[in-house]
Amino acid sequence: MNQTTQVAGAPVPDQRLRDFLDRLGRTEPLAAPGLDLARLDCGRDALSSQGDDAPWRDAESGGLALTGADLSRARLDDADLGGANLRRAKLAGAVGRSARFTGAILEEADLTESDLSGADFTHVVAGQISLSQAMLEDARFGGAAMRFADFSEALLDGADFTRADLWGTDFTGADADDTVFRDARLDEAKLKDANLTHADFEGASLTKAVLTGSRLRGASFTGAKLDGADFSGTDLSDTNLVRLNLATCRLRHARFSGAWLNGTRMHVEQLGGAVGEEVAGDFAAAQASYLALEQNWKSIGDQDGASWAYKRGRRMGRHHAGAQAKASWAARNWRGVTRHGYRWIADRFVEWLCDYGESLSRITRAFVLLIGVFAVLYGMTGGLIILEGPEAGPTYNPLDLLSYSALNMMTANPPEIGLKPTGRVTNLLVGIEGAVGIILMGLFGFVLGNRLRR
Secondary structure, eight states: SSSEEEEETTTEEHHHHHHHHHHHHHSSBBOTTBOOOOOOBOOOOHHHHGGGTTTTOOOHHHHBTTOOOTTTBBBBOBBBBOOOTTOOOOOOTTTTTTOOOOOOBBBBBBBBOOBOOOOOOTTTTTTTOEEEEEBBOOOOOOOOOOTBBOOOOBOTTTTTTTTHHHHHTBBOOOOTTBBBBBTTBBBOBBBBBBBBBTOOOOOOOOTTTTTOOOOOTOOOOOOOTTOOOBBBBOOOOOOOOOTTBBBBBOOOOOOTTBBBBSSSSSGGGTTTTSSSHHTTTTTTHHHHHHHHHHHHHHHHHOOHHHHHHHHHHHHHHHHHHHHHHHHHHHHHHHHHHHHHHHHHHHHHHHHHTHHHHHHHHHHHHHHHHHHHHHHHHHHHHOOEEEOTTTOOOOOHHHHHHHHHHHHHHHHHHHHHHHHESSSSSHHHHHHHHEEEEHHHHHHHHHHHHHHHOO
């Protein structure tokens, strides 16, 4: 071990170092809040030359014996505490940027509100450690055993948890952009309301993990295990969810705008009736979300799910057009009012007529309604004439009017049932009804064909 070390550019006397090591030889736990140990080289390798019987060397870990030590607010910048036994140690508020804890024992240690940016926690044993509100940007936790650790509200941007055991760990409210969880075990972990933008969960296990309300925009779950995970209210925009099994997950009001969904197992019922973008009133994003879901359900052969997503997406387009029309009206932009208003009206009519080409019952309803409407119009004009018999002349009999209207709607030529239209207005109505009937029959056949193909 070095007998002098640099702290903030100034040499530390070897007496200071001897005093510190002397404290470690005492029987009671070390209590030295605010101690300056910056750049101290007390790693396992450095202590190996001191002999196994050195009083400051821990027999279990081979590093410094710091069990229960109170090092609150200590300065640990660039210090090497590799292999140290810090079980139940208190390091709350410590500053240890780029410190090294490789292979250390940190079970139940308290590092609340510490600044350990860039620190190396590779292969630490740290069950139930508290790192709540700690600053841990670019810290490395590869292979660490940290079951039931507390990272709530911690700053973890760029941290690396590759192959770490994080069973039951609490990341509630953590800020963890670009964090790496490759092949990590996060079963039953709490990631509620966390910012996990662009996080990498490739190959990770998140069985029964809770991610409600988290932001996972651009994250990758390639090969991840997600059985029973809770994604309710989660932002999965631009997220890679290709070929995953989400059938057992909770997806109520999750967001999927721009998500990569292909071959992903999931069901309509899991969404709670709407995607998160729709609930939030972001209709343009909701339309993109439903498009991603539609394409995914088509890829797995779920035509009913694809139909549901298609219809919801079209409705979102209509709502978006309505919102744009209102905004244009408020801004006195009459061109915008005309353009967006026309789109809203057209979409609303198509929805009423056939539910965007997905409902046979709505087309049938339109048939019945229009037959009745034209029957009333024929009666109002008095232009349907009975050609022969004692009742010859204009007819106002509802049965005659409905019969003629129905047959005229469903045939290409005016029906020959002893009734003849006379007058320009009546003949015009006959022509219009015939054209409408042709259009509706064609639409009915198109929708019926789609349903039969499914």
